[in-house]
Amino acid sequence: MLLPPSEGKSAPSRGKSLDLDALSLSALTKAREAVIDSLVALCSGDAALAAEALGVPKTQPELIGLNASLRTAPTARADAIYTGVLYEALSLATLSPAARRRATSRVLVTSSLFGLVSPADRIPPYRLSGDTTLPGLGGVAAHWRGHLDETAREALGSGLLVDLRSGTYAAFWKPAPDLARRVATVRVLHEAGGARKVVSHFNKATKGRITRALLEAGATPRTPAALAATLRDLGWTVEVSDPGRSGTQLDVVVSEL
16 A cells, blocks of 8 residues: 655654664665755755745744754654644554554555655654655655656565555656556545535545554455445445556545544
């Protein structure tokens, strides 16, 4: 299951500093170093320029300092760092022990700073959106497109990719057509008054709940159709699109949270 990050992040008051060599998916270490080097250099210079480049509000100058101290700041598990609607609904910390073990092996979070991280990876809080362009690096999304394919394929193995990412982070890695039969992209539609549309809050909360339910159930669907059947068994209304070159889209239709 591939999740987006959250813009909001918790900041631990204590903990070891970042150890890139200790993170999972070690093939990404050099690519991670390149992003960190660029972001730290940017945020250690002119704060106003950094804020403009990163889209940081003038009311939150502390976010620039947060990025400048990435190498020395306290870290915590990624599942404690990421916050927001999706992660509140997922509530990884309250999963059963078996489900939490499954999360460590089956869930990855797309990260502008680290590419992909496991919930168990220890990372510092940071501010870096997926549509940012960094000096000396270029677009963050383009950077990761050049580095994620082999690692993502290896992590996927022979299983099914349940893609729950938002559009910005879906651009970091687009599964090639040869993986299409094993890719299920989940979209959440809010239905009200006979009309359907994507509503951010419903979308994020439902994706968090879907991830939680699949982890607690221990479900291992191998195809998009099997995933749709599993979600229906778990109580959701699911519509399946025809397979395409990039996989199969599953629309989960909700009317209330």
